[in-house]
Amino acid sequence: MKKFFKFVGIGIFVVFLYVAITSYPKLDLISGFSAKSVASGHFIDNRSQEMIEKGDNDINLIDLAKNSINESGKFATASVYGLKERKAIYREGLGATLINDEFDDSKPYLVPKRTLSINNLPFPYGNLEAKDSIFNTIDYTKLNVAVANAFNTEGKIDKRTRSLLVIYKDKIIAEKYDVGFDKESKILGWSMTKSITSAMFGILEKQGKMNIYAPAPIPEWANDERKSITTNDLLHMNSGLEWEEKYDKICDATKMLFQAEDMTISQLEKPAAYKPNTHWNYSSGTTNLLSGILRKQFKTHQEYLDFWYGALIDKIGMNSMILETDMKGNYVGSSYGWATTRDWAKFGLLYLHKGNWNGEQIFNESWATYTATPTNTSNGDYGGHFWLNSGGKFPDVPRDMYYCGGFQGQMVVIIPSLDLVIVRMGLKENPEFDFNKMFKEIIRSLKK
Incomplete structure (x- = not known):
């Protein structure tokens, strides 16, 4: 014994x-x-x-x-x-x-200069409440049921939607929030922030300051096999660089987000595993590398901080948005953008209108087309830092749908053929949450 x-x-x-x-x-x-x-x-x-x-x-x-x-x-x-x-x-x-323990939090730091747009226009182009609009082409009973179906029923936590906003022809036709959230609540978009980072390159392109088809401006790659990687390859997650992105283990992505001082160099230091434009591999490190490339386009760190807000975020009235930084002051363009549901919707509307915001062209129309064009190795699922439906991932949704997507089911959906933008924020993602069903029900409420 x-x-x-x-x-x-x-x-x-x-x-x-x-x-x-x-x-x-x-x-x-x-x-x-x-x-x-x-x-x-x-x-x-x-x-x-x-x-x-x-x-x-x-x-x-x-x-x-x-x-x-x-x-x-x-x-x-x-x-x-x-x-x-x-x-x-x-x-x-x-x-x-x-x-970390070495960080000096008493040291002075720079902050972005914000310009809050104030005017007497209704949402989405101004600060006033959205105008009530009734469309005779919408079955509102069906629409309201579709929206309600996206939220938990009493006593359950199976859907965990925090907010759902539907905009048709620039008008809010449905809006609902879970308990504890409202139109002023700022919600983390996680990887939807990647699409914000991509848009900054579209703006630089329009300004004539960036050729995305040239080799990426990274001196460390000049004398090895990585020298032919272009910014376009990076925007399409198609660089061929080594990277592992698994959130249930210690990997490149988790070490970057929760240990790195400078997140812009985590991908930069990785060797090539494939030739550029031959192997699609989703990488948050790539997006933060792009944030680092953006930093190098400006003489000062202050200009870099200001550019994201002045050229895009505040310009289209996303005044609630906060982009968080790493310990070195770089925007964590892969993951850390916060905004209200309505402000996330404004970003979707900007793309719905091919870069035109109430008469001002923020980026070229061609950039929206570029964004929604499939990467040749992604099976139609990915474009220029946006997810796509051209491969039919959502079978009951038009194939021209493209979207910003983030951890736990954050989505800003753009469907040009229907003049529709849908924002869903929550804590469950596909397939636990049936996005195809939600989209199908909303679309069916639009009478033909």
Whole structure:
């Protein structure tokens, strides 16, 4: 019997040792995600710690973190069983940044200069409420049912939609929010931010300052096989560079987002795994590399910070938007854009109208076409930092649909053939949430 208990004890110890060895490295990422999420959600959108933990942080392993908010210091900390404590600081104008022990948070920093557009026009082109519009071509009963079907029913959390906005011919025809959210709530778009980054290159192209078909302006690649990679390849996630993007493990993407000081160099340092334009591979590192390329187009860091807002975000009235930065002050163009649902919709409308915003051409019409043209190795699923439906991923939706897409089912959908923009923000994504059904029901409410 003693031998039996001895073997049981050894077995338990081995299991404990295995779990400790395999899980301990993840603790840094778990506490990092949690601290960043709490700091951003609380200081950007005024959410309570409880609300963030039950919603944003209700993710396997992330829910192990114990969090704390320091109101006066404007920061949040998180740890797992007292281990691997991480800290995220909030700075007005820059959002929340996950920092390491070497970061000097007392050092002065630059913030973007914002210009808030104020006029007497109704939404989407002004600050007034949207005008009530009734279309005799819409079955509003069907539309309202379609919208209601996208939200949880009482006592369930199977759909977890936070907001749904439908805009037809520039008019809001449906808008609904979950409990705790409204039209002023700022919601993280996650990878929808990639499409914002792409738009900045369209603006530079229109200004004659960027040739996306030339080799990417990266001196470190000048003398090796990466020298032929173009900015166009990067915009199409088709560079051939090595990169792993898996969020259930320690990988290139998680190390970049939760450990890197300068996220613009994580992809830059990777070797070529394939020839350019031969192998599509989704990479958040590529988008942050593009953010770094944008930085090099300006003489000063202040100009870089201002450009994103002055040339696009504030120009089209997305005044709620906050782009968060890494420890080096670079915009995390892959993942960290926050805005209200209505402001995310404005970005979709800009593309619906091929870059024209109330008479002003923000980027060339051809850029919208470029964005919605499939990358030749993506099976029709991806374009210029936008997702596409040309491959029929959503079978009951027109093939000309293209969209910004983000973690947990954030979507800004543009359907030119129907003059339609749909924004859905939430915590469930495809296939757990049936997007095809939602789109089909909304489209069927538009009478032919």
